[in-house]
Amino acid sequence: MTALLKLSTVIDAISEFLGKLSGYLVLICCLVSAINALVRYIFNYSSNGWLEIQWYMFGFIVLIGASYTLRMNEHVRVDIIYGSISSRARIWVDIIGITLFLLPACFYLMWLSWPMFALSFHQGEMSSNAGGLIRWPVKLIIVAGFALLFLQGLSELIKRFGALAGLVALDTKYEKPLQ
Numbered sequence: 001m002t003a004l005l006k007l008s009t010v011i012d013a014i015s016e017f018l019g020k021l022s023g024y025l026v027l028i029c030c031l032v033s034a035i036n037a038l039v040r041y042i043f044n045y046s047s048n049g050w051l052e053i054q055w056y057m058f059g060f061i062v063l064i065g066a067s068y069t070l071r072m073n074e075h076v077r078v079d080i081i082y083g084s085i086s087s088r089a090r091i092w093v094d095i096i097g098i099t100l101f102l103l104p105a106c107f108y109l110m111w112l113s114w115p116m117f118a119l120s121f122h123q124g125e126m127s128s129n130a131g132g133l134i135r136w137p138v139k140l141i142i143v144a145g146f147a148l149l150f151l152q153g154l155s156e157l158i159k160r161f162g163a164l165a166g167l168v169a170l171d172t173k174y175e176k177p178l179q
Contacts (some may be wrong), residue, residue, distance in 0.1 A: 001167060004158045011155035012071055019068020029057040048129040056138045063145025067152035073171070090172040091160045094117045098157045106150035113142040114168065 036050040069075050082093060117139040119125075125135040162168035 001162060001165060005162050005167065007161075008155040011075050011151050015067040015071040015152050015155075018064050018148065019071070022065035022177040024067065025057050029061070032057070047050050047131040048127065049131045049133050052127055052129070052133045056133070056141070057143050059138050059145075063141055064148060066145060067148040068096075070149065070152045070156060087170075087172045088164070091163055091170065094172075095157060095160045098153050098160070100177055102153045103150060106146045106153060110143055110146040110150065113139065113146065 007133040032050060032054055036046065036054075040046040057140060066075075082090060085093070120139045127133055127135060159168050159170055163170035
């Protein structure tokens, strides 16, 4: 279990780094959008590449940032019973959810998206828009995002089992969203 917990720490560090990178990409994306608008209105010049790079970055932010969101326990929950059960029961709910839903879904989505990326890469697929970008990087982000989410799911699963064994202190506090 100690080796698995060390692996979990490495996965958490990767998610932490990429999550913070995703946060900075939000700022960069806003700057690209603002500069693109200024150039378009001041110099009457625009390129579809600027618009496409924005949605490439949005894809990165969402798909790569998802593993960080899971790591920080900030993901969406169905809180019908989660908020009213004991900490140990929450751990078991997490274990069941990760095992039955998260990991299979991530694996399946990686499996589905890999051929799409591979074909795009081998064909050198380009955007059909004038001045557009190559497509395979954004398709790789899909594969990488689900792979990272899968790894973070494994990390969370390891931590849950470590908590049940008393090896890890796990905060299972849950706050209902303010609505």
